[in-house]
C-alpha cells in the first residue's frame with residue numbers, strides 16, 4: 588500500500604548522505620510522494636548533493652524539485668514554498684528535519700554563537716517553514732507537519748545545553764501548532780530519535796569522546812545504551828516520520844514519538 592500517493596512533501600536538511608532527511612525523501616518517494624528536496628546550498632558541491640537526492644527520488648518514478656534553502660533565512664523559506672506551489676499547486680506534508688550539532692559542548696564553555704545558531708536552525712527555521720506552509724494547508728483543507736526533535740527534546744544529558752534546550756523548544760513548537768491548527772485539519776507531531784548512525788552523530792560523538800576522555804568506540808557504546816543495543820539507521824526514523832505524516836496517524840497530533848530503541852532518556 589502506498590501511503591503518500593501524489594502527496595506533495597517538503598523535506599528540509601535532505602541533501603546529506605546517510606542523513607535522515609535523505610532517507611525520508613527516498614521513503615516518501617517509494618510511497619508515491621512528489622518530493623521537494625531542500626538543504627543548504629552554499630557552494631556547487633552542496634547544490635549537487637541536493638540534486639543527486641532529487642534524481643534518486645525521480646528514479647523511483649515520482650516528480651521532484653531540488654531547492655537550496657537556508658532555513659534560517661525567512662526569504663529563502665518563503666521562496667521555497669512559493670516555488671513548490673508554483674510547481675505542484677499544494678503542500679500536503681512538511682518534514683522539518685534540518686538540524687545542527689553546534690550546540691553540543693561543556694556548559695560553561697558554550698558561546699553565544701552556539702546558542703544563536705542552535706536557536707536559529709532548530710526553532711526559528713522550523714517556525715519560518717511552519718508559518719509559510721500553514722496558510723496553504725488551511726486553504727486546501729489540511730496537512731501534516733513532522734518535526735525532527737530528539738530524545739534530547741524530552742530529557743537531558745551532559746554536554747548539550749544549547750542543543751537540548753532548543754530541541755525541547757521543537758517539542759513545544761510541535762504541540763502549539765497541533766493545538767492551534769487542529770481545527771484546520773492540520774496535524775503536527777515530532778519524532779524524538781535516540782542515536783542514529785549519521786554523519787552528524789559520528790561528528791558529535793568524536794567531540795563527546797574528547798570531552799569525556801574516552802575513545803570513539805566507547806562513545807558509540809555509550810550512545811547506544813538502549814534495549815535494542817544499537818543505533819537506528821536513518822531509514823528507521825524515516826519510517827516513523829512516514830507513519831506520522833500519513834493517514835494511518837489521522838488521529839495522532841501533538842505527539843512526541845520516541846524512536847530510541849527503548850532507551851532510558853535520562854534526566
Ligand SMILES: NC(=O)c1ccc[n+]([C@@H]2O[C@H](COP(=O)([O-])OP(=O)(O)OC[C@H]3O[C@@H](n4cnc5c(N)ncnc54)[C@H](O)[C@@H]3O)[C@@H](O)[C@H]2O)c1
Nearest residue numbers: 600603606607657658684685686737780782783785787788
Ligand atoms: N543523528 C542523531 O543521532 C540524531 C538524534 C536525534 C535527533 N537528530 C536530529 O535529526 C535531524 C537530522 O540529523 P542527521 O543526524 O540526519 O544529520 P545530517 O547532518 O544528515 O542532517 C542535518 C541536515 O541539516 C542541514 N542543515 C543544517 N543547518 C541548516 C540550515 N540552516 N538550513 C538548511 N539545512 C540545514 C544540514 O546541511 C544537514 O543536511 C537533525 O534535526 C538532528 O538534530 C539526530
